[in-house]
Amino acid sequence: LTVTIVEADLARPEHGQAVLDLIDAYAADAFGRGRPLDSSARDALVPGLRAVPTTMILLAYDGSRPVGIATCFRGFSTFAAKPLVNIHDLAVLPSHRGQGIGRQLLDAVEQKARALGCCKVTLEVQEDNRRARRMYEAAGFAQTVYAEGAGGALFFSKPLSPARPVAVRRPESAD
Numbered sequence: 759l760t761v762t763i764v765e766a767d768l769a770r771p772e773h774g775q776a777v778l779d780l781i782d783a784y785a786a787d788a789f790g791r792g793r794p795l796d797s798s799a800r801d802a803l804v805p806g807l808r809a810v811p812t813t814m815i816l817l818a819y820d821g822s823r824p825v826g827i828a829t830c831f832r833g834f835s836t837f838a839a840k841p842l843v844n845i846h847d848l849a850v851l852p853s854h855r856g857q858g859i860g861r862q863l864l865d866a867v868e869q870k871a872r873a874l875g876c877c878k879v880t881l882e883v884q885e886d887n888r889r890a891r892r893m894y895e896a897a898g899f900a901q902t903v904y905a906e907g908a909g910g911a912l913f914f915s916k917p918l919s920p921a922r923p924v925a926v927r928r929p930e931s932a933d
């Protein structure tokens with residue numbers, strides 16, 4: 759199997775299509791969200807990624823067929839005062855798993871991050887995703903421990919629903 763890893767150029771329609779197909783397949787996976795993308799997300803995905811200046815996407819090709827993706831965003835560590843790369847999605851088509859493609863994508867992200875002068879590569883993985891965890895651990899990733907004896911990092915989030923409008927006072931009405 760000859761795998762080629764390329765950085766996606768989202769101005770190219772074939773790269774945009776590859777990103778859409780691979781993210782859709784990942785969304786449908788049990789370790790994605792178990793169902794494909796909604797049509798609104800399908801329409802907005804590539805233009806949205808193009809509008810984000812820190813987007814960095816690597817695609818894995820088996821010949822001319824796109825089979826794997828690492829969607830990353832550049833970030834910045836204030837304490838190290840250096841950029842970082844966050845891996846937001848890493849996925850390989852089910853037909854192509856177990857052949858080293860995931861690891862090749864991971865290694866390519868690391869190489870890219872080093873070239874950008876980054877201090878680290880970050881990612882989140884589901885606790886029960888043993889396959890992905892094994893791959894990350896074999897590549898040198900470990901759960902973040904911020905301080906001695908403080909345990910690992912907890913990932914917090916707050917979904918923002920448009921359903922509940924929040925009253926915002928206009929500046930001129932503030933006293």
Ligand SMILES: CC(C)(COP(=O)(O)OP(=O)(O)OC[C@H]1O[C@@H](n2cnc3c(N)ncnc32)[C@H](O)[C@@H]1OP(=O)(O)O)[C@@H](O)C(=O)NCCC(=O)NCCS
Nearest residue numbers: 789848849850855856857858859860861883889890892893
């Ligand atoms: C996780 C995923 C990206 C791995 O890609 P892959 O191409 O299958 O992985 P690789 O073949 O490069 O294997 C890398 C390592 O993963 C582990 N691994 C691979 N297949 C495995 C399996 N069936 N069981 C357990 N570990 C496995 C091994 O440690 C392997 O290294 P090794 O071959 O030296 O033993 C792929 O399985 C996938 O797309 N899963 C669904 C999406 C997902 O869970 N993404 C991660 C979100 S954080």
